[in-house]
Amino acid sequence: MAWLHVHYHSEVLEMPTAMEVLLPEFIAGKDRRVDTPGPYPTLYLLHGMGDDHTAWMRRTSIERYLERLPLAVVMPAGQLGWYTDMACGKRYFTFITEELPRICERMFPLSPTRRDRFIAGISMGGYGAIKAGLRAPDVFGKAASLSGAVDIQNTLSRLDPQLAQDVFGNTNEIKGSRNDLFTVAKDLANASTSCPELYLWCGTDDYFYPDNLRFKSHLAQLNLPFTYEEGPGDHQWEHWDRQLKRLIEWIMLPSKTG
Amino acid sequence: MARIETHIHSDVLAMDTTVNIILPQERQPYTEDRRLKVLWLLHGGSGDETAWLRMSAAERYAVDYGIALVVPNGMHSCFTDMAHGGRFFTYLTEELPLILSHLFPQLSTERSDNYIAGYSNGGFGCLKAGLSCPHRYAAIGAFSAGNKADVPFAKDSSHRSHLRILAFGDGDLKNTENDLQYLAMQALTKKAPLPAIYHACGQLDPWRDLNQILQRFFSELEGNPFHYTYHEAEGLGHTWDFWEMELPRFLNWLGLKKEPGKFLAL
Numbered sequence: 207m208a209w210l211h212v213h214y215h216s217e218v219l220e221m222p223t224a225m226e227v228l229l230p231e232f233i234a235g236k237d238r239r240v241d242t243p244g245p246y247p248t249l250y251l252l253h254g255m256g257d258d259h260t261a262w263m264r265r266t267s268i269e270r271y272l273e274r275l276p277l278a279v280v281m282p283a284g285q286l287g288w289y290t291d292m293a294c295g296k297r298y299f300t301f302i303t304e305e306l307p308r309i310c311e312r313m314f315p316l317s318p319t320r321r322d323r324f325i326a327g328i329s330m331g332g333y334g335a336i337k338a339g340l341r342a343p344d345v346f347g348k349a350a351s352l353s354g355a356v357d358i359q360n361t362l363s364r365l366d367p368q369l370a371q372d373v374f375g376n377t378n379e380i381k382g383s384r385n386d387l388f389t390v391a392k393d394l395a396n397a398s399t400s401c402p403e404l405y406l407w408c409g410t411d412d413y414f415y416p417d418n419l420r421f422k423s424h425l426a427q428l429n430l431p432f433t434y435e436e437g438p439g440d441h442q443w444e445h446w447d448r449q450l451k452r453l454i455e456w457i458m459l460p461s462k463t464g
Numbered sequence: 465m466a467r468i469e470t471h472i473h474s475d476v477l478a479m480d481t482t483v484n485i486i487l488p489q490e491r492q493p494y495t496e497d498r499r500l501k502v503l504w505l506l507h508g509g510s511g512d513e514t515a516w517l518r519m520s521a522a523e524r525y526a527v528d529y530g531i532a533l534v535v536p537n538g539m540h541s542c543f544t545d546m547a548h549g550g551r552f553f554t555y556l557t558e559e560l561p562l563i564l565s566h567l568f569p570q571l572s573t574e575r576s577d578n579y580i581a582g583y584s585n586g587g588f589g590c591l592k593a594g595l596s597c598p599h600r601y602a603a604i605g606a607f608s609a610g611n612k613a614d615v616p617f618a619k620d621s622s623h624r625s626h627l628r629i630l631a632f633g634d635g636d637l638k639n640t641e642n643d644l645q646y647l648a649m650q651a652l653t654k655k656a657p658l659p660a661i662y663h664a665c666g667q668l669d670p671w672r673d674l675n676q677i678l679q680r681f682f683s684e685l686e687g688n689p690f691h692y693t694y695h696e697a698e699g700l701g702h703t704w705d706f707w708e709m710e711l712p713r714f715l716n717w718l719g720l721k722k723e724p725g726k727f728l729a730l
Contacts, residue, residue, distance in 0.1 A: 208470055208472045208473075208567055209470075209471040210468050210470050210471070210567075211468065212466055212467075212468045213466060214465070214466035214467075214468075214489060215465060215466070215489055215728040215730075217491065222730055229567055231472060231473060231563065231566075231567075232566050233475070233562065233563070243566060305492070308492065308494070309489070312494055312570070313466065313487060313568065313570065314567065314568070314569070315566060315567065315569050
């Protein structure tokens with residue numbers, strides 16, 4: 207793969223920002239490479255709270271798992287923004303769901319269709335990826351969460367109160383809002399738009415495990431398309447590294463919703 | 465403006481290598497599907513793919529003029545296929561254009577949109593590339609550049625001699641693919657469009673005489689088929705303040721226009 211450290215400018219964030227990008231290297235007839243010249247399907251891979259755009263490259267063997275696959279991966283920086291248009295701060299949701307695909311599809315040989323856009327993340331990034339899938343269902347064909355903070359109300363106690371307020375506004379009103387995944391899932395189930403395929407994995411020793419179980423039941427009740435998996439493990443990179451391999455397999459499966 | 469440090473695998477070099485790309489970013493919404501002009505920027509003997517970006521304001525000129533930069537690493541090769549080492553010339557002129565046109569579809573692959581420049585050993589390298597591949601580059605900007613075939617060679621125990629042997633072997637370079645005069649004469653017989661040549665040297669450059677030998681050769685070609693221009697900068701030597709000054713001069717000489725505010729910048 208070609209590995210790109212990209213420093214670029216975001217008009218939505220109104221600042222320079224950074225991302226890591228992995229692109230298939232195509233040279234016709236050569237070994238070690240993919241056999242299609244693109245444009246490639248793309249996985250937008252989000253980091254967790256306290257990490258930055260380099261986390262996936264440094265903490266996992268991602269490049270090895272992608273070998274020979276016609277799949278590009280974009281790892282953006284989301285700082286502490288919870289991939290949310292902040293009440294008092296930057297517009298990370300708009301950045302992730304609108305501007306980032308626009309910039310990347312301009313800059314690199316990436317497919318500009320919903321069917322070929324995927325989004326996934328861990329922890330805060332799991333929350334961000336599922337929210338992006340549910341609230342921008344016309345942008346992404348699949349959305350996945352590993353150990354995601356899928357119940358944002360239950361997660362508030364883990365956040366600095368000032369940060370929580372800056373990101374989400376009045377935190378007493380978070381339940382039932384457009385930042386509550388239970389609510390946006392229900393809204394989408396009631397709408398005529400088709401839902402991206404969803405994937406959830408959580409470790410059974412993770413503090414987010416009960417939340418993931420409840421969110422899974424919620425999705426089942428709403429009859430939304432999802433795959434749920436779990437296994438031993440807590441909130442650690444060793445599990446996410448292993449699950450990333452499985453996640454990429456799921457991403458590469460032919461889409462059911464078309 | 466995006467600065468993209470790109471790690472790729474080169475089959476020609478048989479190893480991984482790094483190339484820096486500067487891509488002007490338009491404002492959104494994107495309208496015109498314009499391909500970007502490309503300036504290939506080569507480093508000198510002690511440099512690598514970071515030299516132009518660290519030691520000059522190359523990125524600022526790129527955003528001013530709305531041109532993409534491709535800044536590869538040629539190690540100690542002078543961008544030749546080394547006698548003892550990597551095939552950097554083939555990498556630069558054949559493989560890298562293929563790799564980059566795949567990774568960055570915005571880069572124009574038209575000859576008329578591609579220019580190549582360099583300083584010192586990269587000045588030799590860009591002349592060699594431009595004269596050998598006139599179908600690939602419309603113009604050459606050579607700063608502090610001499611012809612390696614004019615450099616006296618003594619096979620001794622010096623570091624200088626060692627580096628010369630690694631890149632070029634220990635033979636005479638006259639009338640070889642590392643002789644710029646020979647390459648220019650070959651290009652003239654091809655009846656294909658020739659690259660325009662911008663050549664400059666500092667008056668205090670220790671290798672000013674080598675620059676001047678090249679200047680006499682090109683100046684004596686009848687009808688100036690390479691649109692060759694040469695000047696010397698007063699008070700400047702083989703240093704970054706000279707190369708820094710020459711880069712925007714070269715872009716102006718190419719007829720590129722500044723487009724203030726058109727591209728996003730820091």
